[in-house]
Amino acid sequence: MKFFIDTANVNEIREVNEWGVLAGVTTNPSLVAKEGRDFEETLKEIIDIVDGPISAEVISLDAEGMIEEGEKLASLSKNIVIKVPMTIEGLKAVKYFTKKKIKTNVTLVFSATQALLAARAGATYVSPFLGRLDDISHEGLQLIKDISQIFSVHNIETEIISASVRHPLHVVECAKMGADIATIPYKIFKQMVQHPLTDIGIERFLADWEKAQQK
Ligand code: E4P
Numbered sequence: 001m002k003f004f005i006d007t008a009n010v011n012e013i014r015e016v017n018e019w020g021v022l023a024g025v026t027t028n029p030s031l032v033a034k035e036g037r038d039f040e041e042t043l044k045e046i047i048d049i050v051d052g053p054i055s056a057e058v059i060s061l062d063a064e065g066m067i068e069e070g071e072k073l074a075s076l077s078k079n080i081v082i083k084v085p086m087t088i089e090g091l092k093a094v095k096y097f098t099k100k101k102i103k104t105n106v107t108l109v110f111s112a113t114q115a116l117l118a119a120r121a122g123a124t125y126v127s128p129f130l131g132r133l134d135d136i137s138h139e140g141l142q143l144i145k146d147i148s149q150i151f152s153v154h155n156i157e158t159e160i161i162s163a164s165v166r167h168p169l170h171v172v173e174c175a176k177m178g179a180d181i182a183t184i185p186y187k188i189f190k191q192m193v194q195h196p197l198t199d200i201g202i203e204r205f206l207a208d209w210e211k212a213q214q215k
Helices: 010-018 029-035 040-047 063-074 088-099 114-122 130-135 140-153 168-176 188-193 196-214
Strands: 001-004 022-026 054-059 078-085 104-109 126-129 158-162 181-184
Touching: 001 010, 001 188, 010 022, 010 040, 010 188, 022 181, 029 040, 029 130, 054 104, 054 181, 063 078, 078 088, 088 104, 088 114, 104 114, 114 126, 126 140, 130 140, 130 168, 140 158, 140 168, 158 168, 158 188, 168 181, 168 188, 181 188
Parallel strands: 001 022, 001 181, 022 054, 054 078, 078 104, 104 126, 126 158, 158 181
Antiparallel strands: none
16 A cells, blocks of 8 residues: 655655655645645645646636636646546546546545446546544444455556545554555554654664763
8 A cells, every 4th residue: 555645835845855755745725725835836836746646626606617627737747646536527527538648636535436436437546535424323334445445356556545644543444445546645544654663663773882881
């Protein structure tokens, strides 16, 4: 399973990219709004940092508008992936972008039927939202498992991005269930690195080393 970072904050992207673990970036309108910066300017900076797929979401609700916005965003770099919502209009836009060889990420996927439809329209990625399903007492991880099984049985090449990831255990379970990618917020990346026994181990090694030097 590959790791994308789910943020529009360039400092967070720069830092995790330096760790050598980052395969791509996902943004959404809420994440971009949180940064209070110009969208295109932000995307250009991200493009300069990460050499991998960068999802940029359209705001229009009709296919025509999505296509217009998407083409403009896609012209920024070959790495831009057009993120469209899982609606009928979104599917039409995905069909168009697929013909034009522009990559797409169908977002706000909450059922296996939606994922299958998006894949059949030609989506490069589908993004099932784990945490938001958990929030309403539906098991988000079961959705990842179902989509993963369906795509594997039918040899569907669309990649599954586990989205709305809320804690490190989500990451572990998504990996076990066969998600291709997890898009992870910065805070969770930091949590994934930490283990108290690692810290204790380093402390002990250093203390033993110091002791030996004094002999
Ligand atoms: C995915 O592409 C979305 O940007 C994101 O994972 C949504 O997560 P949230 O439910 O925590 O807002």
